Amino acid sequence: MNVLIAGAGRLGAEVAQVLSASGNTVTVVDPDQMRLDALRGRFAARLVLGDASEAAVQARAEVAHAALVVAATGQDEDNLVISLIAKRRFGVSRVAARVNDDENAWLFDHHWGVDVAVPAATPLVSLIEEATGATDTVALMRLSSAGVGIVETTITEESSSAGLPLGDVELPGGTMVATVVRAGQPTAPRPDLILRPGDELLLVSHAAGEQEIHSAFQ
Incomplete structure (x- = not known):
């Protein structure tokens, strides 16, 4: 499965490592070159410098080929825009987005292109299961x-x-x-x-x- 992860922070890096280890083709997008450099060599992933809330950056990261997008930045507004662009502009079939502030949780629905809203406190394994639709291993x-x-x-x-x-x-x-x-x-x-x-x-x-x-x- 092709997966695009927006955000190379702790959560994005962990999700990328898990999905890469499971044999998925992973692309990580982040505007911070130092964050991307920190991931280099840790696992197999394509690293793309840029802001994933911009359609041009998603296009450069070949999001149209992704079966799953995970918006894992630390900003709710960015995660919503990333989700909307991925779903509406590029037709990504499954989009998971991190909810950093519980007060914003009501926004994370299909209107913004979000299939799976993931509270920040959600355990990593639950996030992966919900995002990928996996139910067994x-x-x-x-x-x-x-x-x-x-x-x-x-x-x-x-x-x-x-x-x-x-x-x-x-x-x-x-x-x-x-x-x-x-x-x-x-x-x-x-x-x-x-x-x-x-x-x-x-x-x-x-x-x-x-x-x-x-x-x-x-």
């Missing part, structure tokens, strides 16, 4: 320096592992379960823990890919 981040990937997968009614003890699931080599989140609470990943629909598992691996881990549980 989301690669959270890849710690390239250590060669370690962190992957989340959710057990559903249809999952082959539903109803099985965690210890009975054959994991790919070099992979371990870090925690199981059940009803919003982290649970120790004991071998005798029976997996239930709705359980969210966080796994760490230095060898297996996202699809291998997903297949083990689904």
